Amino acid sequence: MENETKKVMLSGIKPSGDLTLGSYLGAVKNWAERADQFDCYYFMADLHAITVRQNPADLRRRTLEQLAQYIACGLDPERNTLFVQSHVHQHAELGWVLNCYTMFGELSRMTQFKDKSAKNADNINGGLFTYPSLMAADILLYQPDFVPVGEDQKQHVELCRNIVQRFNGVYGEVFKMPEPYIPKVGARIMSLTNPTSKMSKSENEDTGRVLIMDAPEVVMKQFKRAVTDSDTENCVRYDPDRKPGVANLMTIYSSVTGKTYAEIEAEFEGKGYGAFKPAVGEAVVELLRPIREESQRLIKDKAYLESVYRAGAEKAGYVAEKTLRKVYKKIGFLQR
Numbered sequence: 001m002e003n004e005t006k007k008v009m010l011s012g013i014k015p016s017g018d019l020t021l022g023s024y025l026g027a028v029k030n031w032a033e034r035a036d037q038f039d040c041y042y043f044m045a046d047l048h049a050i051t052v053r054q055n056p057a058d059l060r061r062r063t064l065e066q067l068a069q070y071i072a073c074g075l076d077p078e079r080n081t082l083f084v085q086s087h088v089h090q091h092a093e094l095g096w097v098l099n100c101y102t103m104f105g106e107l108s109r110m111t112q113f114k115d116k117s118a119k120n121a122d123n124i125n126g127g128l129f130t131y132p133s134l135m136a137a138d139i140l141l142y143q144p145d146f147v148p149v150g151e152d153q154k155q156h157v158e159l160c161r162n163i164v165q166r167f168n169g170v171y172g173e174v175f176k177m178p179e180p181y182i183p184k185v186g187a188r189i190m191s192l193t194n195p196t197s198k199m200s201k202s203e204n205e206d207t208g209r210v211l212i213m214d215a216p217e218v219v220m221k222q223f224k225r226a227v228t229d230s231d232t233e234n235c236v237r238y239d240p241d242r243k244p245g246v247a248n249l250m251t252i253y254s255s256v257t258g259k260t261y262a263e264i265e266a267e268f269e270g271k272g273y274g275a276f277k278p279a280v281g282e283a284v285v286e287l288l289r290p291i292r293e294e295s296q297r298l299i300k301d302k303a304y305l306e307s308v309y310r311a312g313a314e315k316a317g318y319v320a321e322k323t324l325r326k327v328y329k330k331i332g333f334l335q336r
């Protein structure tokens, strides 16, 4: 079988908000380019989404829309395994097991836990705390070589690696050691209004995010009001420390057009931010147009989407079950 020679790649995104330009440039676009080289698994992380309270109808709708958007972004279901996390029950099962191999101290150190518990002070639930054990289960069920994630998830993959070491140390080579895989360009697309924090899908429009499904006028509005700098230099120059807003816009423009920072600086020499911001906006509008249209077409084809996620869950479940059996046996569960 060809899969036996291919390396395995896996990643997921929580359907807790709509996919952003950041999700596309930093993640899904790169995933789509890997289908030939790797055996790829991508899922909608709905089990993770409920660590923060979700409206049930929205969660259901977003999960399906996320699948449509994955496909519209170029993830061909014939060449990638696309599935919904909760459809593959092995995730929750291995998640529990790995909870018992994850230390309270380790979980307490996770930056995301600290951030999210500060933001959701009225709902600091156990799932928010043990999130990384479930994420480790997501990963380890498929024995991937690489886990493409954003910078903010690196700590969770590191924790997963600790779990592998601890578990394999006790039971032998059960899990393959995964590597985080962080894209160089576009790894962190920042908010347009607050360029020192990541462009977030869970927050509202005023937080400077652009959604894959945003209409062209909305995209343009967001770019026109993007913050540049407090300096009066008015010059397009790549300096992430002193000019994070401009640097972020340059990163976006560069990932969309393929131009280097030097080329971008030359293109806008003497033109200033007033010309630069709408140019980035227009490039993004054209990038997103076919994706938005294809997503809109796909979302109407419920039967097709259903067939994709069913086939995905079946394939993923088969692989996941093999790993789970092995784990249950190793830890001493009676075979059923």
Ligand code: TRP
Residues within 6 Å of the ligand: 010, 011, 012, 013, 014, 045, 048, 134, 135, 138, 139, 147, 148, 149, 153, 156
């Ligand atoms: N925690 C990831 C995020 O918030 C989503 C995720 C869940 C994930 N399980 C995963 C990513 C497994 C990679 C591998 O973005």
